[in-house]
Amino acid sequence: MRSIDCAGKKLKLNTPQIMAVLNLTPDSFSDGGQFIRDDGSVRIDHALASAETMVSNGAAIIDIGGESTRPGAPAVSSQQQLERVATVVEKLSSRIDTVISVDTSSPELMVESARLGAGLINDIRSLTRPGALAAVATTDMAVCMMHMQGQPINMQDKPEYGDIVAEVCGFFQQRVLDFTDAGIGKNKILLDPGFGFGKTLQHYVELLKNFESFVALGLPVLVGVSRKAMIGQLTGRSVDQRAYGSVAAAMIAIQAGANIVRVHDVAATSDMIKIHLAMVGE
Ligand code: YH5
Secondary structure, eight states: OOEEEETTEEEEOSSOEEEEEEEOOSSOTTTTTTTBOTTSOBOHHHHHHHHHHHHHTTEEEEEEESSOOSTTOOOOOHHHHHHHHHHHHHHHHHHOSSEEEEEOOOHHHHHHHHHHTOOEEEETTTTOSTTHHHHHHTSOOEEEEEOOSSOTTTTTSOOOOSSHHHHHHHHHHHHHHHHHHTTOOGGGEEEEOOTTSSOOHHHHHHHHHTTHHHHTTSSOBEEOOTTOHHHHHHHOOOGGGOHHHHHHHHHHHHHTTOOEEEESOHHHHHHHHHHHHHHTTO
């Protein structure tokens, strides 16, 4: 059976899996500030309870982030990210069997996350910060490699591609070599085309229509479309009203072979996957 080892926790990939978003930031686009007090401290018990609800609703991975990737969001020091995520990562990883993913570009936080029990690093910058490749290579964690054109501050200014599908595939192929050269096993790598990261609506559609091309590269594929601007553009809905559109887009990716969907609306996505599984006879 297909699976990926996340520092000792096995993540099954024989059926599509849900990565649930747990934002420990005061300023996230999609659900910001739920777990942060006015003094900046984290509501640990609320965050843990929310994660446990996500697991009972069908999440296989909890993706914990302490830094917003919103264009123009203030940079958060490694120390501050660590203060936000450390206790939640540690308590959750000991309480539940679910894989804990940490959303960070900071090498220090990557190493510390492994020590606290995390099994996966989700870095939108694909380990480009100095020391990040080496940091992950010293651990037994899996890592998600995401495509982004530009940087969060300018990525939506004027995204341009020749053939976006070929460019994203080319990026994956080169970056897989960089990862393996640094000592990260190919069996630890997930691919993510990075919806919303330097792409227009037209680009999103192109990526989703040709999703099989990423699956054909042979590594597990993760996709994050939940509540993003494309869903807003196509449905005319505000961020808190995008669940149905998000589930529809996730289903298209799953039907094309996506292995993991990163979502905010776990129960709705779980129902969709049940319907999908009935269709493919599982
Ligand atoms: C992703 O695709 N995305 S953070 C804006 C929104 C709603 C949601 C305007 N981290 C991804 O979720 N990691 C983020 O409304 C990610 N793949 C991976 N691997 C952006 C986000 C969002 C942004």
